[in-house]
Amino acid sequence: MNSEFLTSATKEGEYPEADRPEVVVVGRSNVGKSSFINAFTNRKKLAYVGNTPGKTQLINFFMIDGAWYLVDVPGYGYAKLSKAQIAKLGRMMDEYFLKRKNLTCVVQLVDARHDPSKDDMEMVDFFKEMHIPIVAVATKIDKIPKTKRINHLKKISQKLQIPLAHIFAVSSTEKIGFEQVEEELQKRIEQAKKMDKQ
Numbered sequence: 001m002n003s004e005f006l007t008s009a010t011k012e013g014e015y016p017e018a019d020r021p022e023v024v025v026v027g028r029s030n031v032g033k034s035s036f037i038n039a040f041t042n043r044k045k046l047a048y049v050g051n052t053p054g055k056t057q058l059i060n061f062f063m064i065d066g067a068w069y070l071v072d073v074p075g076y077g078y079a080k081l082s083k084a085q086i087a088k089l090g091r092m093m094d095e096y097f098l099k100r101k102n103l104t105c106v107v108q109l110v111d112a113r114h115d116p117s118k119d120d121m122e123m124v125d126f127f128k129e130m131h132i133p134i135v136a137v138a139t140k141i142d143k144i145p146k147t148k149r150i151n152h153l154k155k156i157s158q159k160l161q162i163p164l165a166h167i168f169a170v171s172s173t174e175k176i177g178f179e180q181v182e183e184e185l186q187k188r189i190e191q192a193k194k195m196d197k198q
């Protein structure tokens, strides 16, 4: 997979042209979003992996194989941001989800170890209301014994009311699960392209 950083944006005027399908990756701060993006694209430092949670406060656009955009947005639920900062990020994200016409689906990251948080549930409800297709990805699956993994995924499926078939599990440290996610995203990107042609 070829991936390159394109640009960072805070508002619509700064987004790249909406001329290709787009997939956005969301999740609460520290869920492993930067690690996911780096492992997915096979790059060590495409997205910043930091010790300071909540560092990314921009919308970052990456070009994948010259064919589609992968987008990294700020993690939510980071307690140390001020109310004003949280409100500003909220407005930035609302604008993105309302305006971005080429959005094909959202990759909702959740921590495989825990039940989805209240914030996770609110995000998923928001995407459902907006009719944005959701692919859920449980991160840090290496932290769960193999025999128990399916139960965790079933629980996540139940809580988020997302079919088990749309839930994937990855480990960025062990580099597992990424081919399946890529296959699913390719499928959705192809579907989106067909719909556009009709």
Ligand SMILES: Nc1nc2c(ncn2[C@@H]2O[C@H](COP(=O)(O)OP(=O)(O)OP(=O)(O)O)[C@@H](O)[C@H]2O)c(=O)[nH]1
Binding pocket: 027, 028, 029, 030, 031, 032, 033, 034, 035, 036, 048, 049, 050, 051, 052, 053, 054, 055, 056, 074, 075, 139, 140, 141, 142, 143, 170, 171, 172, 173, 174
């Ligand atoms: N065991 C394990 N640890 C992981 C995995 N992915 C990420 N981590 C760890 O989880 C922590 C957070 O990872 P990041 O990728 O920085 O998470 P983030 O969601 O981008 O965090 P923010 O910058 O706060 O948005 C780091 O200490 C990572 O090393 C994984 O698959 N397995």
